[in-house]
Amino acid sequence: MSSASRTSPVRSGNALVGVGFMLVGVFLFSVNDAMGKWLVDRYAVGQVLLVRSIAALLVLAPFVWRDGWARIARPRNRRLHALRAFGSTLEVALFYWALSHLSLASVMTFYLAGPIYVTALSALVLKEQVGWIRWTAVLVGFGGVLVALGPDLMSAGWPVLIAVAGSMAYAVMMITTRFLAADGETTLIVWQTGAALLAGLVLSPLQWVTPPAFDLAFLLLLGILSMGGHVCVNRSLLIAPASVVVPYQYTLIVWAIVFGVFLFGETPSVPLLVGAAIITGSGVFIFLREQRLKVQTTARGAAATGAAPDGVQTIDRGSAPGA
Numbered sequence: 001m002s003s004a005s006r007t008s009p010v011r012s013g014n015a016l017v018g019v020g021f022m023l024v025g026v027f028l029f030s031v032n033d034a035m036g037k038w039l040v041d042r043y044a045v046g047q048v049l050l051v052r053s054i055a056a057l058l059v060l061a062p063f064v065w066r067d068g069w070a071r072i073a074r075p076r077n078r079r080l081h082a083l084r085a086f087g088s089t090l091e092v093a094l095f096y097w098a099l100s101h102l103s104l105a106s107v108m109t110f111y112l113a114g115p116i117y118v119t120a121l122s123a124l125v126l127k128e129q130v131g132w133i134r135w136t137a138v139l140v141g142f143g144g145v146l147v148a149l150g151p152d153l154m155s156a157g158w159p160v161l162i163a164v165a166g167s168m169a170y171a172v173m174m175i176t177t178r179f180l181a182a183d184g185e186t187t188l189i190v191w192q193t194g195a196a197l198l199a200g201l202v203l204s205p206l207q208w209v210t211p212p213a214f215d216l217a218f219l220l221l222l223g224i225l226s227m228g229g230h231v232c233v234n235r236s237l238l239i240a241p242a243s244v245v246v247p248y249q250y251t252l253i254v255w256a257i258v259f260g261v262f263l264f265g266e267t268p269s270v271p272l273l274v275g276a277a278i279i280t281g282s283g284v285f286i287f288l289r290e291q292r293l294k295v296q297t298t299a300r301g302a303a304a305t306g307a308a309p310d311g312v313q314t315i316d317r318g319s320a321p322g323a
Contacts, residue, residue: 018240022248025232030255031223033108033321034263035218037099043211045096045204048219049089053197055223060193063186072190075183084176084188085195092196094166094322101159103266107258109148110163111321115283116141117171126175134286141282148275149296170321189230193223222245243291250280252321273275 063070074274075081091111093264096243098107120138130138145164153160180188211219236245253276260266 011298015240015244016210018056018236018245019248021232021236021239022245023251025229025236026249026251027255028232030227030252030259032222032229033095033099033252033256034104034259035222035225036096037104037264039215039218039222040096040100042103042215043209044204044207044221045093045100046200046206047208048096048200048222049196050200050204050220051216051219052226053193053200055220056193056227057190057197057223059224060186060190064190066245067184067186072187074182075191077180080176080179081183081187081191082195084173084180087173087176087243088192089195089199090159090164091169091173091321093199094169095161096157098163100113102153102156102163103259103268104264105253105256105268105276106148106153106160106272107163107166108253108321109272109279110145110160110248112253112283113141113145113171113274113279114167114170114174114321115302116279116286117168117237119286120173120176121175134289137282137286137289141279141286144278144282146275147278148270148272150269153272162299179296185234195305243288246287247284254279279292 036048095107095111098110116138119134121129122128123135149160177188233249256272257268260268
């Protein structure tokens with residue numbers, strides 16, 4: 001379900017149009033995930049990573065030409081970029097691996113807990129100040145994960161651990177993105193896509209299956225849909241406030257349930273649905289709380305310096321799971 005993040009100004013615009021772009025972007029990511037589930041039943045994860053990364057890099061080529069290869073290949077903090085690219089590749093690989101054993105809705109539910117993990121890790125690892133209100137939301141979110149597990153998923157065994165590990169890798173990717181936002185979106189996406197390509201080159205020969213033309217087109221389409229999702233989500237964030245459009249990212253779980261039921265014959269359990277609702281509510285609450293605190297901090301800083309707030313917010317945005 002992975003757009004690369006960067007910090008960018010939010011210009012005033014039509015909120016309805018922004019929501020529309022967000023919904024289209026989320027839909028593209030959801031189609032990407034459903035296609036990925038269908039393909040990993042036929043091809044190894046390494047092969048899927050390889051072909052989708054080739055397609056994504058072809059789509060990115062004009063942007064690389066525009067920004068300059070030297071700048072992209074030599075960013076300021078290459079070690080942190082490498083760590084982020086590793087986390088991104090790991091989360092995508094684990095996402096597809098988990099999809100080969102679990103329902104689409106189950107895997108997506110665990111990945112939607114990623115932003116909750118980010119808040120917890122920010123306090124424990126980065127020593128950022130997190131108040132009791134957000135800690136309460138984090139605990140509620142963890143409770144949602146336990147509820148989602150339920151007896152059915154608990155009996156699934158190690159595939160559940162794969163999905164949880166993937167969601168943790170997703171959280172690591174989002175945290176490192178915060179420190180690399182200024183390097184630009186093209187740099188972030190090229191590094192993470194390049195890492196996925198290298199992983200595919202290493203893994204795909206182990207279980208290579210020559211795909212027919214129809215399947216090859218679907219494999220290539222994965223990378224194209226992912227890039228299309230990134231464009232729509234980023235456009236949404238440029239023309240409408242993040243607090244308005246970001247909560248709509250959680251429609252990912254709705255599409256996961258719909259595609260799971262109608263394409264794969266999956267029936268989500270009651271515990272899974274309840275857990276997904278709890279995780280979604282906690283994630284939206286944490287995000288809106290953090291947006292409010294950012295606005296308050298900006299206003300206090302402007303008051304202290306005697307400057308008038310210009311109404312521009314900054315956004316840290318992570319990729320959709322598995323994108």
